[in-house]
Amino acid sequence: MDTFLQLTASGIALGSVYAMVALGFVLVFKSTDVLNFAHGEFLMLGSFLALTFLVEWNLNIVFAIVAIAFIVAALGVALHYGIMKPLVGQPLFSVVLVTIGIAIVIRAFLLMTYGPLERGRILALPQGQLDIGNLVIPYVDIILFLVSSAAVVIFYIFFKSTTIGLQMRAVAENLEAAAAMGVSPNKVFAVSWGIGALMAGVAGVMYGNFTAVIDLNLAAIGLRAFPAAMIGGLDSVEGAILGGLIVGVSEQLAAGYFGGDFRDVVAFGLMFVVLMVRPYGFFGTKDLIRV
Amino acid sequence: MAVQILNESTEPTPGLLDVNNLEVVYNDSVVALRGVSITVPEGGFVSVLGTNGAGKTTLIRAITSLLFVHKGKIRDGEIELRGKRIAGSDSAKIVKAGICQVPEGRMLFPSLTVEENLRIGSSSRRNRAEINSDIERMFDLFPQIASRRKDVAGWLSGGEQQMVAVGRALMARPALLICDELSLGLAPQIVHTLFELLKQINQDEGTSILLIEQNARMALQYSKYAYILETGRVVLDGPSDVLESNEDVQEFYLGGAGEAAEAYATIKHYKKRKRWLL
Ligand SMILES: Nc1ncnc2c1ncn2[C@@H]1O[C@H](COP(=O)(O)OP(=O)(O)O)[C@@H](O)[C@H]1O
Numbered sequence A: 001m002d003t004f005l006q007l008t009a010s011g012i013a014l015g016s017v018y019a020m021v022a023l024g025f026v027l028v029f030k031s032t033d034v035l036n037f038a039h040g041e042f043l044m045l046g047s048f049l050a051l052t053f054l055v056e057w058n059l060n061i062v063f064a065i066v067a068i069a070f071i072v073a074a075l076g077v078a079l080h081y082g083i084m085k086p087l088v089g090q091p092l093f094s095v096v097l098v099t100i101g102i103a104i105v106i107r108a109f110l111l112m113t114y115g116p117l118e119r120g121r122i123l124a125l126p127q128g129q130l131d132i133g134n135l136v137i138p139y140v141d142i143i144l145f146l147v148s149s150a151a152v153v154i155f156y157i158f159f160k161s162t163t164i165g166l167q168m169r170a171v172a173e174n175l176e177a178a179a180a181m182g183v184s185p186n187k188v189f190a191v192s193w194g195i196g197a198l199m200a201g202v203a204g205v206m207y208g209n210f211t212a213v214i215d216l217n218l219a220a221i222g223l224r225a226f227p228a229a230m231i232g233g234l235d236s237v238e239g240a241i242l243g244g245l246i247v248g249v250s251e252q253l254a255a256g257y258f259g260g261d262f263r264d265v266v267a268f269g270l271m272f273v274v275l276m277v278r279p280y281g282f283f284g285t286k287d288l289i290r291v
Numbered sequence B: 001m002a003v004q005i006l007n008e009s010t011e012p013t014p015g016l017l018d019v020n021n022l023e024v025v026y027n028d029s030v031v032a033l034r035g036v037s038i039t040v041p042e043g044g045f046v047s048v049l050g051t052n053g054a055g056k057t058t059l060i061r062a063i064t065s066l067l068f069v070h071k072g073k074i075r076d077g078e079i080e081l082r083g084k085r086i087a088g089s090d091s092a093k094i095v096k097a098g099i100c101q102v103p104e105g106r107m108l109f110p111s112l113t114v115e116e117n118l119r120i121g122s123s124s125r126r127n128r129a130e131i132n133s134d135i136e137r138m139f140d141l142f143p144q145i146a147s148r149r150k151d152v153a154g155w156l157s158g159g160e161q162q163m164v165a166v167g168r169a170l171m172a173r174p175a176l177l178i179c180d181e182l183s184l185g186l187a188p189q190i191v192h193t194l195f196e197l198l199k200q201i202n203q204d205e206g207t208s209i210l211l212i213e214q215n216a217r218m219a220l221q222y223s224k225y226a227y228i229l230e231t232g233r234v235v236l237d238g239p240s241d242v243l244e245s246n247e248d249v250q251e252f253y254l255g256g257a258g259e260a261a262e263a264y265a266t267i268k269h270y271k272k273r274k275r276w277l278l
């Protein structure tokens, strides 16, 4: 029982990061219909920038998070206007391939800048731990959970109660009708790409404080957004949050009980099971193939 | 009589909206409009009539720059709003410039609330206080939807949804309101209410109205000038009351020629005759 609670607690911390990553992934898909396979690279970029800001330059962590959020969001907006916008009207498949191209470029940039060697994890957060009975919860986990939750909650309020959030929901529902009412789809797309990238980038900073090593395999964590999003429903913001938590907790449990090799098996195995029972995930509505 | 209708002197003077010689194609292949010209004068109430597939909705998409959604393109011609060329500019800019529509099939956002649907209509505006007071104004205008403001729009009846769609377009405070098949699928009583409201908006606020209709009787009754569109061409236009008493129009559009096949045969004959008259 203690092991179970212990694993669940760290699963929730990890899952909250996944929720944030999945949220960004889902947001871009929901607004623009694009499955962004560079999402993991956005996350990785966040982690590496955190290395520079926190380890090399020793900057304040709050400042670093804000600065990295800003940089990655700007990159997302730039990608929209520079690459995705000219591709409007192209088949979904070609656009998805382009995102894979973007992923490769970011990866190459990181390889050239930081080299192929792995780095140790970032120690910018308080390293102590909280003891509750037999339960040991590192401060890092708590902070991870708090920051991710704050990001998710802030986004949720933004999405539900601001004008631009309303416009994002309208465009996701009926692009033509939204455009007919004077909403600028491009502005909405750009904001979605910006926020999507921001979520991944900030998650990258947080994960850099959690993982054992930082290297070019980190993008795989971004791909965890995929099962999380599929489980929750690809076009559901609520689903992404739930899916992220489910994947995080089951992954930690599987790793704890059966060994680390089971992480991927559980995340993707769970996805297959959910998709067999509910093809659109728990909250999803939208088919991947649209005409 | 028919010759008189087509006489140059009955053409309205250039006005709020001028469409000149518009040619539209879909997928670079299907020609949907072939040289269409229409004018909506400042404060005017104009209708465009025509059977299914005539190109009415295409005309609206061209005016509001929404052809891109349907892989359509303007191949030739001009669209001017108060003398300024607007063809091909951003759809958001066109709404801002004063044209907003009630789209065919309403196109509400079904999972957004009634109030959120109305608010989206104000996307081209900035002043929050004014927007909020306009939302209340819409609920005064349509008391039936006032009690449903927090309900999701998808739950409303067809008539209520159409009211939200009209209110949503009015939230843009348009100089020109375009309604595409407002009457389609609605009970006569609701259609009457909506048309009366359009008349009131047109008279009291000077909002110009462009009505797209298959229901020729209603449209001719409320509009002052009308165009008849067939397979992408304007085949007839004139003051609505003159068109209403025109025998061809009476026979083919007001006579309840319901069967499509019959209507098609007669229209062909009609067009030939018109060309000969010209
Ligand atoms: N998205 C589209 N792609 C190809 N052709 C279209 C499209 N929309 C309409 N059309 C064609 O353009 C013509 C005019 O259609 P439309 O403007 O919808 O007519 P109306 O509104 O008068 O019923 C029709 O022949 C129709 O088949």
Ligand SMILES: [Mg+2]
Residues within 6 Å of the ligand: B056, B057, B058, B104, B181
């Ligand atoms: Mg139509």
